[in-house]
Amino acid sequence: MLKYWYKDFAQYPPGHRDYWRTRLIGHTLLLSSTFFLVLTLLNIFYFESYEYATLDASGFLLSLSILAFFNRTANVNLASWAVTLMVTGLILLFVASVGGYAHSLVWATLIPPFAFFLLGRQRGSLVCLVAFAVCAYIVYGQIQEAKPVTFGMGALFNVIEVSIAHILLFRFYEGTRSSAYRQLAARNAKIQTLAETDKLTGLYNREKLDITLEEYVLLSHHRQTPFCLLILDVDYFKQINDAHGHLSGDRVLVQLADSLKTLCREGDFLARWGGEEFVILLPETQLSLCIKVAEQLRQDIAGQKFDGQSLTISLGAAQLREDDTTKTLVNRADNALYQAKHTGRNRVVAEASTPSVRAVND
Numbered sequence: 001m002l003k004y005w006y007k008d009f010a011q012y013p014p015g016h017r018d019y020w021r022t023r024l025i026g027h028t029l030l031l032s033s034t035f036f037l038v039l040t041l042l043n044i045f046y047f048e049s050y051e052y053a054t055l056d057a058s059g060f061l062l063s064l065s066i067l068a069f070f071n072r073t074a075n076v077n078l079a080s081w082a083v084t085l086m087v088t089g090l091i092l093l094f095v096a097s098v099g100g101y102a103h104s105l106v107w108a109t110l111i112p113p114f115a116f117f118l119l120g121r122q123r124g125s126l127v128c129l130v131a132f133a134v135c136a137y138i139v140y141g142q143i144q145e146a147k148p149v150t151f152g153m154g155a156l157f158n159v160i161e162v163s164i165a166h167i168l169l170f171r172f173y174e175g176t177r178s179s180a181y182r183q184l185a186a187r188n189a190k191i192q193t194l195a196e197t198d199k200l201t202g203l204y205n206r207e208k209l210d211i212t213l214e215e216y217v218l219l220s221h222h223r224q225t226p227f228c229l230l231i232l233d234v235d236y237f238k239q240i241n242d243a244h245g246h247l248s249g250d251r252v253l254v255q256l257a258d259s260l261k262t263l264c265r266e267g268d269f270l271a272r273w274g275g276e277e278f279v280i281l282l283p284e285t286q287l288s289l290c291i292k293v294a295e296q297l298r299q300d301i302a303g304q305k306f307d308g309q310s311l312t313i314s315l316g317a318a319q320l321r322e323d324d325t326t327k328t329l330v331n332r333a334d335n336a337l338y339q340a341k342h343t344g345r346n347r348v349v350a351e352a353s354t355p356s357v358r359a360v361n362d
């Protein structure tokens with residue numbers, strides 16, 4: 001039924017600013033035309049109240065006219081005005097026609113949700129101001145008449161109908177709120193992933209590495225647990241670019257990143273530091289174990305082909321000390337890497353105060 005109703009409607013994706021307005025217009029026109037049709041028939045054939053039947057029939061025709069206009073033009077702003085004015089006008093007409101009696105004024109509480117949702121804050125406030133001024137005028141008339149206000153069947157129906165309308169409107173509002181929240185959360189997660197991912201390799205990038213390193217160092221100091229850092233650099237990578245082209249160099253980096261990902265232990269944090277350099281953070285790890293892990297990595301990489309080519313890596317290792325900051329720790333690992341490069345490459349070198357481990361096939 002709803003699918004058929006929305007067949008000719010302006011189609012907006014759920015994230016679009018007019019999506020929910022269009023849906024409120026559609027739902028309101030569907031409900032109002034059904035509601036007014038039923039009331040028209042009841043007033044003609046059951047209550048034989050032709051005055052109300054005329055009012056209800058105008059509501060029915062107005063709903064269908066707005067629907068036809070909206071289907072033809074897809075003008076959301078004009079349709080929003082039309083629906084708000086229709087709802088407001090019919091409510092005020094109804095309240096005025098019964099002189100504000102039979103609790104008919106409760107219908108006026110439906111005006112703000114429509115006006116604000118469809119027209120926004122400023123125009124919504126304006127419509128509400130005018131509508132409630134008219135209501136105040138009607139109430140003033142009641143006070144002048146000084147007739148006793150009773151709660152009969154008519155009042156009961158008014159209260160029940162308005163309550164149902166409010167429940168539907170609140171459901172609608174909640175639907176828009178939670179859907180907007182879900183979309184925002186999904187978009188934030190996507191932006192977050194993009195912000196911390198290296199585009200080429202899909203590993204964590206430098207920004208994420210800096211933040212994570214800071215956290216790990218703080219945690220390690222606080223818990224007094226060992227923590228190591230490895231810097232890894234591809235040997236003679238420039239030659240790969242020069243000999244096989246930059247694209248081949250890219251493929252090598254992607255394949256190397258994939259290999260490192262599978263070779264790293266669970267709980268270790270791997271990131272691309274930049275260019276052909278990678279960093280691995282090893283929480284809860286002593287330097288001796290870190291060196292073993294590094295040596296295993298070096299051997300595994302040396303035994304593989306990347307885009308059809310063999311390559312080797314050099315690694316520098318350092319363990320967090322009591323007086324270390326992230327900077328001093330990285331500096332020591334970087335110096336160790338420098339040593340590895342300048343003592344022949346394809347090897348693991350640990351920071352200065354510990355004996356270095358040399359490559360097996362050096």
Ligand SMILES: Nc1nc2c(ncn2[C@@H]2O[C@H](COP(=O)(O)OP(=O)(O)OP(=O)(O)O)[C@@H](O)[C@H]2O)c(=O)[nH]1
Pocket residue numbers: 200233234235236237238239241245246247248249250253274275276341345
């Ligand atoms: N294909 C490709 N090349 C890159 C990328 N980032 C950096 N490079 C290249 O990596 C090369 C690094 O060269 P160098 O710093 O001289 O180091 P190397 O040739 O590996 O020599 P050593 O590190 O001393 O063993 C440069 O040619 C950069 O252009 C990248 O994302 N893709």
